[in-house]
Amino acid sequence: MYDVVLLTLGSERDAPGACGSGGACCGGATGADTAPTSQTDTSQTDTGQTDTGQTDTGQTDTSQTDTSQTDTSQTDTSQTDTSQADTGQTEQCATERPRVPVLACADALNARGARVETITARSDAEIDAVLARFDGPARPDGLTWPDSDSKTRLVVAVASDGQLRAVLRRLVKRYAPAPSKRPADLPGSRTLPDLPPVAVLPLDPARGGTHRDLAAQLGLPRDPAAVAAAVMDGTPRRLDLLRNDGGSVTLDGALLGAADDAGRPLHWRARVEVDDTILTDGSEPLLACAVGNAGGYATLDDVTLLTAPDPTDGQVEVAVAVPVVVRSTWGRKRVRLEVRRARGRAVSVLPREGKVPYLDDGVEGELTRKRSWWIEPGAWAVWSS
Numbered sequence: 278m279y280d281v282v283l284l285t286l287g288s289e290r291d292a293p294g295a296c297g298s299g300g301a302c303c304g305g306a307t308g309a310d311t312a313p314t315s316q317t318d319t320s321q322t323d324t325g326q327t328d329t330g331q332t333d334t335g336q337t338d339t340s341q342t343d344t345s346q347t348d349t350s351q352t353d354t355s356q357t358d359t360s361q362a363d364t365g366q367t368e369q370c371a372t373e374r375p376r377v378p379v380l381a382c383a384d385a386l387n388a389r390g391a392r393v394e395t396i397t398a399r400s401d402a403e404i405d406a407v408l409a410r411f412d413g414p415a416r417p418d419g420l421t422w423p424d425s426d427s428k429t430r431l432v433v434a435v436a437s438d439g440q441l442r443a444v445l446r447r448l449v450k451r452y453a454p455a456p457s458k459r460p461a462d463l464p465g466s467r468t469l470p471d472l473p474p475v476a477v478l479p480l481d482p483a484r485g486g487t488h489r490d491l492a493a494q495l496g497l498p499r500d501p502a503a504v505a506a507a508v509m510d511g512t513p514r515r516l517d518l519l520r521n522d523g524g525s526v527t528l529d530g531a532l533l534g535a536a537d538d539a540g541r542p543l544h545w546r547a548r549v550e551v552d553d554t555i556l557t558d559g560s561e562p563l564l565a566c567a568v569g570n571a572g573g574y575a576t577l578d579d580v581t582l583l584t585a586p587d588p589t590d591g592q593v594e595v596a597v598a599v600p601v602v603v604r605s606t607w608g609r610k611r612v613r614l615e616v617r618r619a620r621g622r623a624v625s626v627l628p629r630e631g632k633v634p635y636l637d638d639g640v641e642g643e644l645t646r647k648r649s650w651w652i653e654p655g656a657w658a659v660w661s662s
Contacts, residue, residue, distance in 0.1 A: 283383055283432045284397075284433050286404075385505035411429060420454050430474070436479075438528060439639050466622075474514075479492045491528055491529050495661075511660045515589070516589060527570055528570065528571070530573050532565065532635060546559050565577055565582065580614060583596050594619075626647070633645075
């Protein structure tokens, strides 16, 4: 028999100034995500981890670069306006009362013989109290490590990818050791152990359009009974995790860029580097930059930014969209959109001027200093049938 915790995240109305007001529960950007600090650009805020995107792990450079061009005379790039997030409710949290899918999933789990506890967390501390149930036996080195033989399983009911990210961020906070305490049994390509599997219960119907939520991209069940079956009878499906030096994680991807009030794309500049490949040195204007672990930000209107983002291949795919002025045979000027791409283990984005708006797993923010993402191969997992 399994103990199943069905976790929902509380409404921001119930926790003013705490988890629900732009903190972990709503998946909102925290001060560590957005605010400039007096620390160096590659400083760590959560776990004290060094930026593995800047560390040589002894692996060969796997980055690959390609470019493509699209005629912007036929392309509307106004959707770089991050003020209009695809989720539409980046700070919208679950209601304080269990929604119908939560109750239906609990009934399905009970019918399969599970002991079910439904918990609504309204702060990071309440999330941490749930995650503490997955701690393994005490280790000789004193580290807190997840129990690989745990009989407790976790279902996270989410209305957005940002809410799922909030829970994963607390898992990383709990189990990632400081560099000075790195154990010998941790793989060289990782900064944290295998995180406990998580079942995802989407609270809203699958969205149409080009941006699908992570559950849809991964082909995870949405029906509460099917989610219960995956928890009880399924197997863990391990996925890559993007960590960043802002103290957070990325499950799907990030899209950097914006548009003005009239919908015209704004030019901005930044140095974008993937492993040892420089996609742009910051001297030329950009319209967008996509950092992809999955496929949520693979396209911008009808422009393909990321060709094959894969959350299981151990690499991050990055693309920048650069407007290039070209002359035709008759001397006429035209603007073409050149898309440059690269794949690798880490990416850094260094803004050259001002603030750069972005979406990260559907959560809005502003980049004011260097941000680095690096891949953690197979670090997290979902229950899948």
